[in-house]
Amino acid sequence: MPRTEIDLQQTISFLSILDEEGNADEELVPYLDDDTLRRLFRVMLLSRRFDERLLQLQRQGRLGTFAPVKGQEAAQVGAMAPLRRTDWFVPSFRETAAALWRDTPLSGLLLYNAGFNEGGLPPEGNNDLPIAIPVATQVPHAVGLGYSARAQGKDDVAIVFFGDGATSEGDFHEAINFSGVFSTPTIFLCQNNQWAISVPREKQTHSRTLAQKAIAYGIPGIQVDGNDVLAVYVATAEAAERARAGGGPTFIECITYRLSLHTTADDPTRYRSEEEVQAWERKEPLIRFRRYLESRGLLSEQEVERLEQEIKEEIAQAWEEAQMQMENPDPSVMFEHIYAESPDYLKAQRDAFQKEIGGG
Amino acid sequence: MPRTEIDLQQTISFLSILDEEGNADEELVPYLDDDTLRRLFRVMLLSRRFDERLLQLQRQGRLGTFAPVKGQEAAQVGAMAPLRRTDWFVPSFRETAAALWRDTPLSGLLLYNAGFNEGGLPPEGNNDLPIAIPVATQVPHAVGLGYSARAQGKDDVAIVFFGDGATSEGDFHEAINFSGVFSTPTIFLCQNNQWAISVPREKQTHSRTLAQKAIAYGIPGIQVDGNDVLAVYVATAEAAERARAGGGPTFIECITYRLSLHTTADDPTRYRSEEEVQAWERKEPLIRFRRYLESRGLLSEQEVERLEQEIKEEIAQAWEEAQMQMENPDPSVMFEHIYAESPDYLKAQRDAFQKEIGGG
Amino acid sequence: MAKLTMAKALNLALAQEMERDKSVYVMGEDVGRDGGVFRITEGLIDRFGEVRVMDTPLAESAIVGVGIGMAVAGLKPICEIQFSGFSYMGIDQLESHAARMRWRSRGRWSVPMVVRAPYGGGVRALEHHSESKEVFYAHTPGLKMVIPSGPRNARALLVSAIRDPDPVVFFEPKAIYRAFREEVPDEEETLPLGKARIVREGGDITLVAYGAMLRPTLEAAEQLAGDGIDPEVIDLLTISPMDDETIAASVRKNGRVVIVHEAQRSFGAGAEIFARLNEKAFWYLEAPMERVTGYDVIVPFFAREKAYLPDAERIVHAARRALQ
Amino acid sequence: MAKLTMAKALNLALAQEMERDKSVYVMGEDVGRDGGVFRITEGLIDRFGEVRVMDTPLAESAIVGVGIGMAVAGLKPICEIQFSGFSYMGIDQLESHAARMRWRSRGRWSVPMVVRAPYGGGVRALEHHSESKEVFYAHTPGLKMVIPSGPRNARALLVSAIRDPDPVVFFEPKAIYRAFREEVPDEEETLPLGKARIVREGGDITLVAYGAMLRPTLEAAEQLAGDGIDPEVIDLLTISPMDDETIAASVRKNGRVVIVHEAQRSFGAGAEIFARLNEKAFWYLEAPMERVTGYDVIVPFFAREKAYLPDAERIVHAARRALQ
Numbered sequence A, B: 001m002p003r004t005e006i007d008l009q010q011t012i013s014f015l016s017i018l019d020e021e022g023n024a025d026e027e028l029v030p031y032l033d034d035d036t037l038r039r040l041f042r043v044m045l046l047s048r049r050f051d052e053r054l055l056q057l058q059r060q061g062r063l064g065t066f067a068p069v070k071g072q073e074a075a076q077v078g079a080m081a082p083l084r085r086t087d088w089f090v091p092s093f094r095e096t097a098a099a100l101w102r103d104t105p106l107s108g109l110l111l112y113n114a115g116f117n118e119g120g121l122p123p124e125g126n127n128d129l130p131i132a133i134p135v136a137t138q139v140p141h142a143v144g145l146g147y148s149a150r151a152q153g154k155d156d157v158a159i160v161f162f163g164d165g166a167t168s169e170g171d172f173h174e175a176i177n178f179s180g181v182f183s184t185p186t187i188f189l190c191q192n193n194q195w196a197i198s199v200p201r202e203k204q205t206h207s208r209t210l211a212q213k214a215i216a217y218g219i220p221g222i223q224v225d226g227n228d229v230l231a232v233y234v235a236t237a238e239a240a241e242r243a244r245a246g247g248g249p250t251f252i253e254c255i256t257y258r259l260s261l262h263t264t265a266d267d268p269t270r271y272r273s274e275e276e277v278q279a280w281e282r283k284e285p286l287i288r289f290r291r292y293l294e295s296r297g298l299l300s301e302q303e304v305e306r307l308e309q310e311i312k313e314e315i316a317q318a319w320e321e322a323q324m325q326m327e328n329p330d331p332s333v334m335f336e337h338i339y340a341e342s343p344d345y346l347k348a349q350r351d352a353f354q355k356e357i358g359g360g
Numbered sequence C, D: 001m002a003k004l005t006m007a008k009a010l011n012l013a014l015a016q017e018m019e020r021d022k023s024v025y026v027m028g029e030d031v032g033r034d035g036g037v038f039r040i041t042e043g044l045i046d047r048f049g050e051v052r053v054m055d056t057p058l059a060e061s062a063i064v065g066v067g068i069g070m071a072v073a074g075l076k077p078i079c080e081i082q083f084s085g086f087s088y089m090g091i092d093q094l095e096s097h098a099a100r101m102r103w104r105s106r107g108r109w110s111v112p113m114v115v116r117a118p119y120g121g122g123v124r125a126l127e128h129h130s131e132s133k134e135v136f137y138a139h140t141p142g143l144k145m146v147i148p149s150g151p152r153n154a155r156a157l158l159v160s161a162i163r164d165p166d167p168v169v170f171f172e173p174k175a176i177y178r179a180f181r182e183e184v185p186d187e188e189e190t191l192p193l194g195k196a197r198i199v200r201e202g203g204d205i206t207l208v209a210y211g212a213m214l215r216p217t218l219e220a221a222e223q224l225a226g227d228g229i230d231p232e233v234i235d236l237l238t239i240s241p242m243d244d245e246t247i248a249a250s251v252r253k254n255g256r257v258v259i260v261h262e263a264q265r266s267f268g269a270g271a272e273i274f275a276r277l278n279e280k281a282f283w284y285l286e287a288p289m290e291r292v293t294g295y296d297v298i299v300p301f302f303a304r305e306k307a308y309l310p311d312a313e314r315i316v317h318a319a320r321r322a323l324q
């Protein structure tokens, strides 16, 4: 039937720079100084090793449930690297690598995972929000943070992390639509790791890509190889630049893969095949970036070994510190920070509690 | 920067058949028998006159707040006409014209607007849901209704009506995404009447069209001239046919205009210009369809006069009936239908209430 | 000093606070050009511009959620939910984030936000437009829940809510937006959150009410007084944190009490007041406590809404039962 | 007859009802292939297929809202919300539609749906995974709110909830999913909704609890019994509609009562039980009613969660206060 096709005036593209062997498309490689390139690798490696240690400690019963980040290091570190400390970082529950780029103390993360909310305190000077557990609910915050920055005359941006599953939630939609209307400096960084617990990406939404959801909001959208730290860096840097200049939000879909468990309470063998995981192991972000750095002469086997050692000690020391802080888990801490000033009935409850544990 | 453009494998088109003068694009005119064509016009006219009468009665203080439908008759009647009585009709609060196509008794609608929930009872035999007031919250119901039909081996479809404003709500998003994943036989009929109370379409979302939101869900989307009853008919018939055949949902954006008030509590002069309204008066759906029917010899001035008279009497009689039903608003009705069986404490409350109004 | 309706008094509070503090923002559906469907934000967009008075998309969860982000970054957003019956879409943001951000970040971030919503019945409105679910917010630690009862305290409490460092849910009894006027001082005025107010002193029985229910309660008090009974009337003003001490002191004195609210009875605020009194005034109770509330039904459409809402007659009956 | 955990007993209820009634459907996040994060729906997808066991997108409001549509069309959906702390996104659909469809259509359409959610603390989980907001649902007319306390009653109540013609919110105390086993008959068994159960008869004091709190309450009862005090223990089972008569009869007999719940204290279910007792047993009360509850704080992370949750010791203390 003859109808007029509407010109959407918008396309969605795919970006990748480093291939699985670590070969770069030189045309697309961003300029980054050597220290930054090395730090990108160091944080990715730290994240990988820290993740492994968390898993060990959890299996030993020393920590509670947590969400491993293995496989998603490039998507997180690449996205944080172009940003400033005053840019707002809005994580969900799997952003350990991103948090490490921001110098979040390992001991705090350990403490958090040991069930102490003191561990959630973001580092002084960073505009970091604490971990948000309910899926997609943190997305609107990044819109408000971005809006504030602009209203206050700052050129800071906000970046918010969420998964493929999160795109099904109402909060994702309401927030990104809001951002489009007010043109807030917000970067919507979706880590499409192919799974939302046991639900595969294809059952999460019927759209071919997640990136194309940007069209629903009339904002720029791009799909990148999320295991390619350089591609993620470029896409985020571009989005940040646009946002700082008043050009509004960007939706970035990072194609990546959750190589480990959903959380330590999960058994992925129930719903996905070993072959699938192995196929993705080959696309894994650390090896290819290491190869790239080696090819540029920025990394050697010895240096990696030294790094590994350094990281091992760093983690060990953090665990020492965390354990010390865990020694006296004064339970009356639970009455703190409910309000700026505790109301009378709450003080009374606290007093009663203390009498009770005193055996009163 | 050279990147790969992603092929979305999907386009959004615009459909219109009747122009503002009532001239039809003969290639696109659907086959409809004369009775159906006449009924389309009659229901549109009935809706217009009923709307006017409701407004009068409201202004006289006989009815409560309601949402006039003036200007949107074609979008509603055109969308309902291709559907069966067993197809599910899921309205919001402005679907008077659609309800009239389904032979909803005028007296019931009057009763509803007089503050009696008895008025909301849908006609026996129709698969009609009652009016839903909270914006977009009815959208998921149509997904469930469609899902059920398929699961039960029926080829019924569900149509859900909502406005441009509703597309900003989380429920719209979650529901349509869900529908895409399960390929439910659901028609998402958006009446883009340009305003959500005082908020213009451009401030509701930054996308160029609403129809393109379909791309976010990987489902067919189309934009139609919503003041053109034939175009709406064609788009809906096509969507229904696809849905019945197992082809899943369709998103239809009807471009129309709310010629009257948002509700009787609203004062649109605060936010929109008289010129804008006048420009849309010229695109109004009744006149152009009348011209078209006249040009096809299916309607004459005398026939319209006869129709007007008939409608007047119908409305007058309905008001008589409604008033009779309003005479004894037994307030203890409020205790009915809270549960299939009233629990003891509720029976006790009802007894206490009756004693109390008995002066106990 | 001017005689203002509650609607105008609230508008005054907003305008003065926006004037005084550049970090105060107003956001919600139709709060800009339209001035709000109840005109509470009237004129603000002309005075303070579109950046500070935001006509948002139709999305309650985002209104609250975006507001949270703004608050964390140092602004003081005042979010309007058009009717409290549409606030459930925003409740997750309130429960999961607004109420917890201070605690979760151990004081590093806070959410000095106000969520305003017209609530309650009595204006011949549509379904969902008469809701009264203050308990949802009162039951959530980290939130404050405030309900004024007249122009002057509405203005003062709203100012306090805006300046409060924590998130406040502020329900405005829509039935009295324009029902009467009161003298409202031009100069700024605040009222402490978490404090009830004794509106009428009396030594025979205590009547506790809030919001639009204060008026029928005062009416009932007059009727009782006419019969030689001397009721004390307490206006709760803040539902949470609740000023149970003021109520308990009164009940310790009077031994008899009637609680009035228009929310459904079961699991309503009345139950918590009973519970606090049980804890703080049990030995002084001379008769069962009484509650006069909405019934445990869906608020009926307006033709029958009056029968649902507590009125002076029901309150008088309950007081007489308590006095037996 | 087999000895089953509550998790298995619930699984049995689902499987048997799906077998018996083709209109019973199960839907939610990870309920299919994964069998649910607590394995309550394990094996169902293999037996009943993908049409009847739906792995849904991650969208709680849609899970409830789509379920409503399915129910209106004659199916009996059982929606799983993965944790009750994520149920707030679905609360609007429950309040605005599930609870009202029957009333709004005057009986023409109904919503025979169950919304299941693991609730409560005690499993060393993350933030939001220990919530206990049963009051939100209990305060909403048109909904029923059920909380079992062990394998056998969980199974029987779930069957009744599935067959109930009205929407039922069914909270499963996750702390006891696998904490102990009970004999559960193979043949079908139901328990009436809206009926409390006397678990232990006694003539000195009444202890009322529900969900995971029944166990520490029974423990406390044992301790008290060891000291020569004879407590009656009531398991509420249905929070709303509440069986106040069973509780009131017990309290009329004993004159002293302790209510136990893990939800935050203020505006919790305990307050409503107090209120009903005030109305139905006031003259029999010999001491203030006691409540042992969660504190009015955000449920702490797991290192401190035990201190938040009521335990036998706190219950015993409260009982002793009530007995003074």
Ligand SMILES: Cc1ncc(C[n+]2csc(CCOP(=O)(O)OP(=O)(O)O)c2C)c(N)n1
Pocket (backbone or CB within 6 Å): A094, A133, A134, A135, A136, A162, A163, A164, A165, A166, A167, A193, A195, A196, A197, A258, A262, D029, D058, D060, D082, D086, D089
């Ligand atoms: C609102 C809400 N519903 C359910 C959950 C339980 N849950 C935690 S993570 C998760 C899947 C998230 O998938 P995705 O967004 O893809 O992120 P990923 O876990 O893959 O990083 C679910 C269902 C939750 N945390 N919040």
Ligand SMILES: Cc1ncc(C[n+]2csc(CCOP(=O)(O)OP(=O)(O)O)c2C)c(N)n1
Pocket (backbone or CB within 6 Å): B094, B133, B134, B135, B136, B162, B163, B164, B165, B166, B167, B193, B195, B196, B197, B258, B262, C029, C058, C060, C082, C086, C089
């Ligand atoms: C959830 C919710 N929020 C707010 C309202 C108040 N309200 C009623 S209609 C309306 C605007 C709806 O706009 P649109 O979806 O375009 O439909 P239209 O009124 O134009 O038909 C608003 C804000 C509501 N009914 N429900």
Ligand SMILES: [Mg+2]
Pocket (backbone or CB within 6 Å): A163, A164, A165, A191, A192, A193, A194, A195, A196, A197
């Ligand atoms: Mg994922």
Ligand SMILES: [Mg+2]
Pocket (backbone or CB within 6 Å): B163, B164, B165, B191, B192, B193, B194, B195, B196, B197
């Ligand atoms: Mg509109």
